[in-house]
Amino acid sequence: MTTLSSTNRWSLLLALISACALLAAACSPGTGDDSAGALPDEEEAGDDAIAEGQSQAPELAEMVDNGELPPLEERLPDEPLVVDVVDRIGVYGGTWRRAESEVTELEVTERRHIGYERLFNWTPEWEGGKETTPNVATDVEVNDEGTEFTFSLREGMRWSDGEPFTADDIVFAVEDYYFNDDLRAEADPRHLDSGGPPEVEAVDDHTVRFTFDQPHGLFLQGVAEWATQKLTALPRHYLEQFHADYNDDNLDELVEESGLSSWVDLFLDKSDAMRNPDLPVIYAWQVTQPFGEGNDVVFERNPYYWKVDPEGNQLPYIDEHVVRLVEESEVIKLDAMNGELDFQRSVGDPADRALIMENAEQGDYRTVTMEPDHMNTMAIHLNQTTPDETKREIFQNKDFRIGLSHAIDRQEIIDVVYFGQGEPFQIAATSELFYNEELAKQYTEYDVDLANEYLDDAGYEMDEQGRRIGPDGEPISITVDYANDVNNSWTDALELVEGYWEEVGVDLELNGMSRSLHTERVRENGEHEATVWTGSGGLVPFMQTHWYFPSTAAADFASAWGDWYLNPDDPNAEEPPEGPRRQMELYDEILRTVDEDKQVELMRELLEILKDEFYSIGISTPPEGLGVVTNRMHNVPDHMYNSTSWPTPGPTNTIQYFIQE
Amino acid sequence: MLKYIARRLLVMIPTLFAISLASFFIIQLPPGDFLTTYAAGMGAQDNIIAREQLAVLEERYGLDEPFHVQYWRWISNIVCCGDFGQSFEWNQPVSSLIWDRLTLTMLLAVVSTLFTWLVAFLIGTYSAVRQYSLGDYFWTFIGFIGLATPNFLLALVLMYISFRYFGQSVGGLFSPEYQNAPWSLGKAWDLFQHLWIPVVIIATAGAASTIRIMRANLLDELHRPYTTTARAKGMQEWRLIAKYPLRLALNPFISTVGWTIPTLVSGEIIVSVVLDLPTTGPLLLRALSSQDMYLAGSFLMMLGVLTLIGTLLSDILLAWLDPRIQYEKAGRR
């Protein structure tokens, strides 16, 4: 075993070499990496590549030479998508190692890390949270009403088995997956529906047209969102054999053989890029050791990948992507600190920050900033449609909510719980386009007298023991049901809030629970009096709306209003008062508007109503997170958003990351 | 004796039935079901699943059916075709998930048990024979420290130490290079190098109580009249101890061996979670917390079966070790 000091010297040397390389690349654009010129692949990827026009990974070149694979020109589309590199042109090879401690996180490797391939992708910068860029589609034409979207697909693009990718594949995905009655369970057609399913038509092999009954103002953003992953992920030529509408011959036998219980299970299993190594994909890597076999999931390079770097080299640079499922998040921290995770998008929480940063040199890695797309560390939602009538009356009293908001010393919470990071903030968009100072800062001032004044105005007087008495003559006590395994800081912050509210005569009972119990009680049944959650949708108010108005049952401040918006006939639904109803109308209007400026204007109006309604009590803006990148990994941006809408790190083009010792 | 074993095997059938029913009941006990935890997992990433979609999923997984229907589907498939059902979370047949891990768990359990017993036997005998000697105090103390330290604490500290001072890759039972390699001598050695930490941690927890019981029993036996008689007759001390008291003192050991399995699995869950071992523990924990019911239920069922077999074995051993126990006469008035 090498001693620590020699390891350190090596890492220093490596760091120096990479620093030289960086410098060289920066000073002499186009000449590549002369400092490491001795490496053979390096030359191939560098100067020689330009001379020959296009280049590919050495193993692929070898396969072409052996006749196992058609030449590169035949594999690439007519116009491969040219992807900008973050820092410099890379070299081929290497394994990107990652670890996840949650099965749900591991499962989304497809969406986040290896296969963010939509018709249109979010831009890497994601400024304003609404810019998209051509990807599988090269262009789109929208009619004036916003009901007809005609996408031009990339000509000559192929699945990983060499079959062409055509408009028919997209028609298949929409008609036979998203809107198939049997598969609907798994599919999530939320962005593909506007007054009903669209009519999809393959105009020719590389033109597909969506026609909606109603205008669909957010469709172009919708195709870049989380839920539309499968739109470009279902190869018709392969999957038809597993679909009941297409295979009358031997589908039953196939189901029997698989040991699964129905064709639906079989179809879902076969169309899962994490589980089926035979599934043709358009992703940069294809699974070779599927999910569930052993502790690792392994992906390898797709020879038919259809993007190139600015010098025409076929991407991705990295050969292999390996994700390990670990049992505990502490293991991830230690692995990261050992320099064993090449790029881990999020490691630890703010409490781990110092340790991870201080260990960077020894572990031969660097850290990157992950900016949360959330706008709030912890928003307190008093459920205005809670089953208890008395509580409901109290919570619907705006003065009561304002009073409680003023009673909170947000700066102290920030100092104690959030390392002094962040500023007092209500529920409000953080993206510049929608930022509204008044909305973000109203009632955030810590002022006990003012708080008491509001609470008195609300009509709940204090008794001689300093408790405020509700309309039923009982002291007001609020139970907050919160998921204590989602965010470690909530218990600490709530304990402080408990103290502040006690000062003004309102009792807060903390009821921590597991997140699944929380989902059951709060999200599914809306039984809670109060709950807390982070404020998502700070950067994308268009897409994540439920904190701004009751747009789904996940609007914890008024679940039943959210139900009403989705479906007025829902047994849980209740008709909301005028303010929220107006917001709902505005959002419906946004959905039917194609003009972007008009959309923004309507959204601002919607947020203005939020200011008057003041549904929930926010605390502060969240502190930034940390990602860890080993020093052998390059082209990873130093700063990126941590988001689900923008499935981090997908939009940063993981295909242009590369590994060089 | 054969008749006894046969009778015991027959009695096992209703017990097994009760266990299967209880296993299935236990996993259904917490509110919510797999879909709730699934929705919660997605919700933690701010992905909200629509209620209608959940309803469709519920139907697909058969979660909307009453308890007895679900139970019957599960148990009838096990009995008729050895089919343990489908894991919701992994979308794989349960049997393909269980076996690998069960093997490693059994390996860990057997090695830990043997190690615990070896340590307990040696120290227990020593401290009983040399009661109140310096050695008695010393070893007892060490044993107790092991008992008194929570397993997870020891595991985490050991893991940090191995990271900090040995620069070792932490967690798992294999080094990365052997992770997916076929079995070889190198892989076995690699396994051994990783195995000793969990074995020591599990053993430290169990050793003290076993030492105590061993010492207590042996002391009881050592002061019995027959021992005194034998000693009076001038029998050599060590032969005297080995002849009867030691054998009798082993009774409680043997009579609980059957339950070492569930106990170890419980203890192993915590250690394996911290040390990231690919054993049943973490998978079971995961299955339970996500209410992946066929996986969790089958797991509990398997553990139940193993325990029953263990208990039977221990009863047979007990009868063999202590001739005074006569099962055939067990029904006497």
Added chain:
Amino acid sequence: MTHVEPAPDTTGARVDPDTSPEGSSAVPGGTKRRNNLYTASQWRLMWWRFRKHKLAMVSAIFVVFVYLLVLFAEFFAPFHSSDFDAEYQHAPPQSLHLFEETDDGTRFNPHVKGFDYESDEETWRRTYTTDESEIYPVRPFVHGHEYELFGLITTDIHLFGPTDPDAPMYLFGADRNGRDILSRVIYGTQISMSIGVVGVVLSLVLGIVLGGVSGYFGGWIDSAIQRVIEFVRSLPEIPLWMALAAALPQSWSQVQVYFGITVILSIVGWTTLARVVRGKFFSLREEDFVTAAVLDGVSKPRVIFRHMLPSFTSHIIAAVTLAIPAMILAETALSFLGLGLTEPTVSWGVLLREAQDIPSIAHTPWVLIVPAVAVITTVLALNFLGDGLRDAADPYNK
């Protein structure tokens, strides 16, 4: 040894006139003993022997001390367990200085010194240095936060503390919110030490009764009880805990939930004891003194509880004393898995869980060490105590 065994009065310390003379004659080699030895009760004999066991005596004193902490936690702890201070997050342990150097020379003034800290802009980590100029006197019986003792007496006197209640005094360091670890550990005793006892008592009663019945009668009664034991034992504890923890009513408070789990734990736990008792009964059944009692026409329950049970009291005591600390450890394990109590309840398990991460080990070890030492020493003490009791209770002990 054909006569009846000494039978301690299992209900209390009172001398039983029927058995004590016989009992005393059972003590071998009593040539040098004083006369009163022959009239002393079993429990008195135990006490005499127990006293000789130094380690057990020390442990007994320690255990008594810990239970005093349980009763008077508010008095012993200088601060309340939830008193926080953003200024002193993760402040390291201070030393208590007894003497103060002043211009007039050294004078006796117990005190702690203040802190200065710097916060790293990059890593957000704070580094504390001692501020020699700030001196906070520490005194016994100071006035601090107000509390109610047993819900009766309202007072604000604490055993010791800084004269200024807001002064930073962190003898064992502070946690992430600037809360005093010492105070939190003291408050933690209340739940950790008290809650296991019920479970142990319950499992003891169940174990002895059912194990005894099973072992003595044998036959179908034995079979039936054995099947029940097998059934209960074949379900691993942790899954059982998980399910039950989730199934307990939401309206229950944290402490009620844990209490519920403890009761359920003991329903699982009795089987170990029952099994051991049964094994013992099987062998004792064949012993001469039992045969003699049976031939004398003594009733079965009397044979079980008067003659057989006392002959292995020692074993039961050993098992029980190991069961109490096992409950304490179970609490920590449950908390670790996130199944037991959670914050804001303060128990040792909760404190250990809070410290269960790499930064705590690497940067702020006191957060982990202090509760860990509390758990380990208490568990050790309980074990040594049990050990001493066991040896003392052994009727054949020399």
